[in-house]
Amino acid sequence: MRLLLMGPPGAGKGTQAAAIAERFGVPAISTGDIFRANVARQSELGRTAQRYMDAGEYVPDEVTNAMVAQRLSDTDCAGGFLLDGYPRTLQQVDELDAILERDGVALSAVVLLEADPEELVRRLLRRALDQGRADDTDEVIRRRLEVYASETAPLAAQYAERGLLATVDGLGPVTEVAERILAALVAKSSA
Incomplete structure (x- = not known):
């Protein structure tokens, strides 16, 4: 299972990613966690990422792409993965396509969590x-x-x-959102 979990900041991607990844036995890969780890280590990439994150901007594609490509090459991703927070731009979609093509694999599905913007701010x-x-x-x-x-x-x-997108309401109790996601993935796999 190779999944993308998309949605605006605060839509519950991180919470849902952990549960979905555990359910399918694949690693949940969060670019936010990768960025924060680099920032905490004060690596060169971390310092670069920090400037953008502090301003509410996205980290440049070349930095993000390099981190994601390296992570997807790890052995625990051989059987699948769940990406949370990547890709975020059309250029990153192209890069992910290239990474997957090199590995001879394809995405299984893309789940988009939707939520009211004012609720996200709260x-x-x-x-x-x-x-x-x-x-x-x-x-x-x-x-x-x-x-x-x-x-x-x-x-x-x-x-x-x-034909990969499944849209799910991201508002409500965590377990209900998780059930919606699993139902959407089942529907997508049988389509």
């Missing part, structure tokens, strides 16, 4: 308080949602054209 502000996340200010959150809408949302159309 969720992310609560998370900022609970977790002390300095990158989640009101201004940065709204900017991240704008960037998502302009740069990432068009990917859904491309994956829909390929």
Whole structure:
């Protein structure tokens, strides 16, 4: 199973990714976690990523692509994976296509979590308080949602054209959203 989990910041991708990955026995790969690990180590890539993350902007494709390609080459990804937060641009879609083609594999499905933008702002502000996340200010959150809408949302159309997209309501209790995702994946695999 090779899955992409897409959706705006705060839609619950990280929460759902862990459950889905466990269910299918594949690693959940979050670019956010990769970025934060590099930032914590103060690697060159981490310092570069930090400047963009602090401004609510996306990390440049060349940095992100290199990190993802390296991670997908790890042995635990041989049987599949779940990508959370990548690809985010059409250029990253092309890069992921190239990575998968080199490995002789293809995506199984793309799940798009949808949620009301104002609810996302409320969720992310609560998370900022609970977790002390300095990158989640009101201004940065709204900017991240704008960037998502302009740069990432068009990917859904491309994956829909390929017949891979399953859209799921990301609001509600975690278990209900998980059930919706699994039902959408079952429907997609039998289509």
